[in-house]
Amino acid sequence: MRIAMVQLASPPEESPEDRRVRAGSLVAQARGADLVVLPELWAAGYFAFDRYPERAEPLEGPTVAVAREWARALGAFVHLGSIIERDQHGRLANTAVLLAPDGTIAHTYRKIHVFGYASREAELLTPGDRLEIAETPFGRFGATTCYDLRFPELWRGLVDRGAQTVVVPAAWPAARREHWRLFTTCRAVEEQVLVVAVNAAGRQDGGVELGGHSRVVDPWGTVLAEAGAGEEVLCCDVDPAVVDRVRAEFPVLADRRWPLAGVR
Ligand SMILES: NC(=O)CCC(=O)C(=O)O
Numbered sequence: 001m002r003i004a005m006v007q008l009a010s011p012p013e014e015s016p017e018d019r020r021v022r023a024g025s026l027v028a029q030a031r032g033a034d035l036v037v038l039p040e041l042w043a044a045g046y047f048a049f050d051r052y053p054e055r056a057e058p059l060e061g062p063t064v065a066v067a068r069e070w071a072r073a074l075g076a077f078v079h080l081g082s083i084i085e086r087d088q089h090g091r092l093a094n095t096a097v098l099l100a101p102d103g104t105i106a107h108t109y110r111k112i113h114v115f116g117y118a119s120r121e122a123e124l125l126t127p128g129d130r131l132e133i134a135e136t137p138f139g140r141f142g143a144t145t146c147y148d149l150r151f152p153e154l155w156r157g158l159v160d161r162g163a164q165t166v167v168v169p170a171a172w173p174a175a176r177r178e179h180w181r182l183f184t185t186c187r188a189v190e191e192q193v194l195v196v197a198v199n200a201a202g203r204q205d206g207g208v209e210l211g212g213h214s215r216v217v218d219p220w221g222t223v224l225a226e227a228g229a230g231e232e233v234l235c236c237d238v239d240p241a242v243v244d245r246v247r248a249e250f251p252v253l254a255d256r257r258w259p260l261a262g263v264r
Pocket residue numbers: 040046115145146147148150170171172173176179
């Protein structure tokens with residue numbers, strides 16, 4: 001499986017419309033990839049909190065429409081990162097979307113742990129309440145979004161549902177880049193999954209510098225690819241069978257004692 005990580009910047013002076021066009025020219029560099037992944041809320045800009053209401057879109061809105069065209073043109077799965085989704089009740093959510101090569105929606109995930117530290121996400125968005133897995137020709141995919149990396153019980157919930165690869169779109173600031181590295185490696189090893197973690201780059205609203213360093217980490221903790229700090233498209237070849245191989249050779253998940261029966 002060839003993975004392309006599109007580590008995109010969302011400068012405040014660029015409109016979502018212009019950004020979708022510019023993102024398309026970066027995505028075009030991913031030709032030959034089987035899976036293309038973009039960051040969290042790149043079209044709206046994660047840190048553009050004042051503009052969330054006006055930049056929210058229905059699931060079948062302009063960002064899904066362009067990503068659908070990219071998926072069809074490349075014949076690839078496109079994980080578009082996430083959008084600010086406005087649902088039928090008017091609530092806003094941070095919704096990650098995976099498009100299949102034929103342009104159909106293969107998976108959605110509404111971010112469960114919305115962020116409140118130096119962020120208005122938790123005030124503006126409604127947390128998700130569903131955790132599902134997508135079957136793909138490259139194995140079973142799950143998704144978590146950015147801050148969710150800090151909550152291992154969510155990841156274990158994905159593993160319990162059969163996840164082998166977890167895609168993580170993010171808008172993770174440079175100030176906590178070492179946490180980003182630590183958690184992406186830690187979740188891969190602890191949950192014995194392939195982690196595809198794609199961060200944003202560049203300066204966003206409020207002068208926040210995003211951390212970049214998108215990475216693919218295998219279940220043994222080997223970093224198969226890691227981007228630099230700036231905008232970049234980085235490709236990486238992965239054998240998805242590595243997940244079953246590591247789980248068979250080192251069956252730590254089979255040794256769980258949960259619930260902790262007999263433990264006081
Ligand atoms: N976009 C986010 O969820 C940011 C999370 C973050 O910066 C952190 O956990 O640290």
